[in-house]
Amino acid sequence: MKNMFLPLLLLLTICFAACKKSAEGPGETPQTEYDNAAKVRAYIRDLGFPDNAVVENAKEFIAEGDIVFPKDMEIPSGKPKTEQYYTGSLVSATNVTNIRLRIDASMTSMTSEINSAISQWNAISGCSINWTVTTGSSYDVIIIDSNLGSGVCGSGTFPSGGRAGGTIRINKAYIAGNSFAQRARTICHEMGHNVSFRHTNWSAIGESSATAVPGVGGTDASSLMNGGQCGSGATVLSTKDIQAAQVLYP
């Protein structure tokens, strides 16, 4: 009996030591988060968003009303490329072929609109963007209902670390009175942010600079990625939107 007891005691000792070590880890987190938030803020400035277009809350910065940068995001190395315009931080070639979207219970009533938005992105020929809906616990992006206040239809999150932005928030009550096409547009637009699209009309709404998608420049009144057009914007990805998607994600 003694021979069996000794190994058990040893095992318990090892486990105790391991648990104690991991329990010390989180103590360092606040400083790391603070440092990273400052880097994220500098990155947003580098991207050309004017300070007066950026709002800060506890966990994120929000640019132009609907573009979310989590304070714990990974900052891309190298200068951001800036037209249709993007952030210089792309979803990796592997991840973009299967972006798993989880529809939160709060958004299942808009499943048809979500599927319509997905089909627009997935229908682009010569482009590797492919969204799939998953009900599993493993997902890349979750779409949730969120009260974003009056005037904001939804918000998307820019990608980081080669992964699509993790969250799409939809102001469901606010857009409920819009047409089906406009509700789907909001979702399609926010999905664009999650794969790095910026607002095509960035200069018209006050940004100092943005990175043009090579070969796809200029203004585009019919771009679904124009900002500030909640409930009234284009409902179909424009020719230039499609070209930009093909260039960014061939």
Ligand SMILES: [Zn+2]
């Ligand atoms: Zn937007």
